[in-house]
Amino acid sequence: MLNYNSPIMETKEYPDIKISEVEPILKINLRGKNRDFVTKVGKELSIIPPVDPNTSSSNEKLNLLWLSPDEWFLYSNNKIELKDSNFLEDSLFNEISKKKLGSVTNVSDHWVKINLSGTKIFDLLSAGCPFNFSNFKNSKGAVTQTLVNHIDVIIHNKNTNELNLFVRRSFSMHLWSWLNDSARFI
């Protein structure tokens, strides 16, 4: 059997900060422009793709993040069973991509989800992130695509003092190491 290996597989705790990798998580990139695409996504996921920049819509199982006027990022709230990992992708692909409404691309292993929680997580990010979090941190569901220590990330405000940060897998070990080193000085 092939073994599943996520890149970090760790949880670290510091005063007022907890950082953990949460995998495997289903992640799908959705792209489309027309109304039929939006309707189909809404029907398949029971979530309407948000149209306001840097916002998200969520239900119990899934989160749909606005990335650009024709691009959304879908991820599951909970870890998935590896054997079921293709189910939603196949269904969306058949309904959207094959019907020429847009594109559906599995990016589950392209991104790594890192959960940050605690009252000092924004102080931690300010060590390497130029984004102004002052409004963001009070807006549940807010999304930003920014840089942390020069690395592209997507950050989703999941709850008060709780963020999900998505980083490309190849950068994830470096960013993980940097986050932990930075947490020492917060």
Next chain:
Amino acid sequence: MSKNLRIINSKYIDQTSRISFKFDGKTLYGFKGDTLASALLANDIHLVGRSFKYHRPRGIMACGPEEPNAIVQVGSDASMTEPNTRATEIELYEGLEASSQNCWPSVNFDIGAVNNFFSPLIPAAFYYKTFMWPANFWKLYEYFIRKSAGLGKSPTEPDKDIYDHRYLHCDVLVVGGGISGIIAAKTAAKNNFNTLLIDDKNILGGTTLFQKNECFKINNSYSNEWLKKEIENLKSLKNLTIKTRTSLAAYHSYNYLLARENLTDHLDLNEKKDKIRQRLWKIRAKKVIIATGAMERPLIFNNNDRPGIMLSSSIKKYIDYYGVKCGQQISLFTNNDSAYETAISLSNSGVSVNSVIDIRDKSNSLIVKQAEKLGIKIHWKHTVVNTNGYKKINSIEIMKLSDDGTTVVGKKMKEGCDCLGISGGWTPRVHLFTQSGGKLKFRDNDNVFLPDKSELDQISIGSCNGDFELDEVTKNSVNLINKFLKVNNNDYENLEIISSKEIDKKNIWLLPSDKPLGKTKPFLDFQNDSTANDVKLALREGFKSIEHVKRYTTTGMATDQGKLSNMHALGIIAETAGVKMGELGTTTFRPPYTPLTFGAIVGRNVGEFFDITRKTPIHDWHAKHNAEFENVGQWKRAWYYPIGNENMHEAVQRESKAARDSAGILDASTLGKIDIQGSDASEFLNRVYTNAWSKLEIGKCRYGLMLNEDGMVYDDGVTTRISENHYLMTTTTGGAANVLGKLEDYLQTEWPELDVYLTSVTDHYATVSICGPNSKKILSKVIPDLNLSDKEFPHMSFKNALIDNIKCRVMRISFTGEHSYEINIQSSYGKSLWEKCFEAGKEFNITPYGTETMHLLRAEKGFIIAGQDTDGTMTPVDLQMDWIISKKKYDFIGKRSLYRSDTIRDDRKQLVGLLTDDPKEVLEEGAQIVLETKKQPIEMLGHVTSSYFSPNLNKSIALAVVKNGKKLKGQKMFVPMKNKTINVTITDTVFLDKENKRLNA
């Protein structure tokens, strides 16, 4: 035994906490709250260093960042020592060690002082004029010039301290915690602006904090007492963040500012450990209020540089704030009222003031009258014409000024003193304003440059805006702040202020002496030893621009960046050249305002975090198997896998032989991968690549060459048609992000009509490439259900497959010329798949190979690497890849450029193969190729782009670009090297298996 010049009247120094420190090896004592400068002065030490050029004795002159003389070396540890640190800004801590710079063997007896005797022979630009000839002596000159250049000693080992960076956003940033800054910060915070107040000192208050004088009162309180209450009130403001010991270093466009916070520099040695030393704040402010105050100017007269000659306001701060007497017989020399504040402070502290020498005819201001009431002697309309004392001033010579101020008249008087306070007026600190792009205006009546126009949301208030009187500072600051923040600030509108008003003003940039100018030394730039004479010499020699005079004389080019010298240099130039100062302009103020440590600039981007690294999912396996890694973009790619004591050459020879003889395995996960979907995907590829894509069958792969708009090769890779409207494009490793950006740009701007969507999946897939004659056998063990027959699965095709129930895509494509397969699988299974392939290949001696072997194998086949065999100037035709350019397609990126007169020239550099006459001789990549070696100048016809020793061919092979190379097959040429000339022959680019038998085996 040094004297103790401390008086017990300071509230800012904790005289119960004694601190020991060492200066020039001698143990001395100060108190908590002292700076190194104040502690040295308390120990009656003025002489702290030697000047750069003439090695003249120099003493502490100021009390802040403008200090030009007291530049010391801190620490002696090879990793922690720091040169060029201003003693006026070093807070004293237990264990501090500092030493004088630019002197040998000691500051008291310096051999270099001999330069002073030869000073008439080494005027401004001496170096430029002297070391020009003979030209071949430069190497000798350079050795000595480099040896004598610079001040202090750099650390020789890595810095052990920790530094950090932080981003910070605020509504209002107030720079400067003096009286106007405090008014601004309080107003902003009270009106719900998220406000940040920074100040470079350890406590807020600026100079008003120690201004206890009847002439300066606010609401019937001394101004210092009033301000203390205001500072206390700041603590209750929720929207206000205060950062002390934080110096603003740079003010860039769009209100982006950099500030350095000193976190541990003031702590005792044992308290500093494992803490961040300095933090660089990267601030984005919606609005900026600059309240940085003003600097006192010196006066320019003969021998104005002796230890003991200090700025008058600094003497006042040392006595009022630090409780330190700078001397016991102090004279003051001024052209304005400020020196009288010092005289009164000294008098109130019981220090004898010899006299005040004032170049003005008279002044009737409140403060002067108060000084007169105290019995302080004033020499009106007089000037100092000379000073005496080698290592410390011991007397001054005074004469009366003529009515026009150009000469001196009457008898010379001599006055004994051990300290001379000088005051030449005030210069607003407009550095930050100009760094941000602001334009200055000139105010004639007191000769100051002031902030004028700015494109940014900022204002300057207080004395940095030209308000020097207490009542002006408060009234004008409040008005400006209210207007700037659009608020009604009532707190400060009805203040009752008593303020002495300076009515009589007089300024002489270069004060006259009883000696001819050439016989005097009126210093302008104390650190770089440039004098008024040097500036006048530059003007005589034809320099007119202030920027040229600055560089010719080095005025303003030392570590203090001419904070004290620039205005006088401008004044003397304007006066001598007969132009108005306002028209002359200033030199450019560049960041940082005060020197930053390299540590603060670098932050934690050192060691592991020096550069970002990307790793493939199989990285750990490579590391475990002894791989050496190569940086490709940010990726760490396995370069080669040495066994035992193998060097790179030996490892690569073994790896490439194994790949050709049996099987090799390569981690190709770093290749860029772009998922392309949409009903116009085929048309999109037609427009992107030079070849045709419409007829590519589903399940087939095709190599494509992507050009820039100029027709030059940009990137290449294999694209696979997954289904009708679905492709997977691969790009080069280094080009992945740029290619995606470029294609997305085209879709959004040039081809919005196309129904195409791109998604990067580079990191989603791990790619395991198996090549060699036994690759098919290995793959059949890994995926037994997959039909690998040539008919079912020919070269340049792909199959979906399952490995242990995990989906994967297998492409039969080759970059080595061998029969090979690339398996793409979700990255989380990449390492496990690699191990499975490796295990399956063991019976075939499967050999992992790295990028170096990959390069060798592809070079044997004549396959190019975009970026190595191309350099942005090669067209497909230059690469002898004419076959890849579709003649039928209407258009593709770069098509038009392929038919320009320059791109169809026959004599362009073209890709060729090269064989050396000696098969063992391996050419150097980058080596030049020539046809003749005797005729000079030798014409360079091309260069080697790739070169290897091929174990499979048992000879050296190379690819090269040569002018008109296509037509030169068989031509003998030469590669001249340092010690020999190598004979080569131009060949075809394919060295191995021209018939592609191995590929289809």
